Amino acid sequence: MSTNNISTNSDTTATQPKSVSFLGLGAMGHHMAKHLVGQFETVMVWNRSFDKAEAHAKEFGTQAVNLQQAVTADVIFSCLPTSNVVDEVIEQALPHLSANSVWVDCTSGVPDQAKASQAKLKAIGCEFLDAPVSGQTSGADSGTLTVMIGGSAEALAYAKPAIECFAGLIVHVGDSGAGFAVKAVNNTLFAINAWAAAEGLSVLKAHGVNPSDALACINKASGQSFATLATFPDRIVNRAFPKTFTIDLMAKDCGIAIDLQTEKQVPAPVMAQVSSLVRAASNQHEPGSADFSEFAKFYEMMSGLDITDEK
Template sequence: MGAIGRPMAAHVARAFETKVWNRTIERAASFAQEHGLRVAADPSELVSWADVIITCLPTSADVTAVAHGAAADWREGQLLVDATSGDPAEARELAAWLAARGVAFVDAPVSGGTTGAEAGNLTVMLGGEPPHVGRAETVVRPYSGKIRHVGPVGAGHALKAINNALLAVNIQAAGEGLAALVKLGVKGAVALEVINASSGYSNVSQNLIPERVLTRAWPRTFRLALLDKDVGVALKVLEDTGVPHDAISVAKQALGKARAVLGEEADHVELIKEIEKAAGVVIE
């Protein structure tokens, strides 16, 4: 249960009878004690107990491993709602595997960060067949501000990956542009004031850079490693659909280099640290 999954689970637990499981069992035990819930010993126990299972793991491969680990316990009529920022192709494969057992699948990745998760105001992108999506909407509503059925199985994961690729491109472009402006004598705060009143503004320029870079606070809310993974998924979506992907390819390369230097725990906005280092400047 991570920074986003834990508050999501708390909202679900307040709305429905809930049992929890986590690969780090201490996290599940702590959460269960806080909310008065029961802990499943393993995925098999959870699948045997629940009608609807919500997964929120780092990758689609992790979700598949958990689902296959409980292969003998799935039963007809169940629904798996996958809130992972996952891979569309892998989601389609898992959906087919579950369908052979009479189990429905809806991919349901979220956007809105830790603030949205804690407030129960996340945007949820649902991919699946309409009857199953209707059931999924009921389950995700407690932690959602906006819910949209965006297409068939895998469409939710594809949209989330593209959204995060746009985030990555924005971070890189804003970091590079601001570094150049500071070297030319423009204060970072002044540059952002103008940009945010002009056509180049984004969430990165309006919120992330003022709150994290100018302050040098660098809070860790979303790992750069996970953004790197998501951009890799987006790149694969573009390649598979035959769409040019120059900008996102460059962002993927930059994230990979920063991840190698900064490590697995670095926050996604810390990409700008590497831009500052290469430029020999501090954006402030």
């Protein structure tokens, strides 16, 4: 739970949040919310399926409350499927927010929607931070997530003691939307590194090299990436394809990255190509039904080669 905040400094602010709430107790939120317990006078949780909130209260000592009450907290966290869902919840919450509260949205969302939410909350004296996280459920469990923050430095300074509860690293990357932008680009880089590795391992297999042997070398050499270190050995070469982060969400994130590119007219031919290829791979599945790693099966269809070891 130590914090290595590279861009905001002092924590000795005059006022400190006394109450916090967490909206959305999914695979990530469930763990993130538990780290808040004992750090604040009041820790409330809410979830659309309310039994999840009650179970969380029972297990961790949080208070399961309705949405109207939850959003009265000094710092409100949300961790929901998409920016559109966040928008809906904010609309319902607006009449009930406390003055000067800070909403910290940990959803992997859309930069333009962060700007819109910030404008909405600002208008009533509150603040919105886009604060997507990276680190998977294991990082949420251990409270060591990487948090990429977009929004005002003051809002971040106020909410930081709460964010630190589940963060290993907090980086203030820019104004509203910047956090979501960094997350989308990060995921697109992941997709590119993974797609490229699928190509490279297949070319090598065509020349008689087992993927595991190639990975052993690459992972101790300059071609190494999170994709070769983790995704290929843990999900693809062993044919596990566990469903954790679905390919349609990856295609969505790559699409956000392309929108960021075209909006500012930055040429990005590799991001653009891979974004299209991931979309094509995603089109082979119903939304929510396949892990991102199944992109490799799509590529195997293209190449006619399996990315597995020969016995």
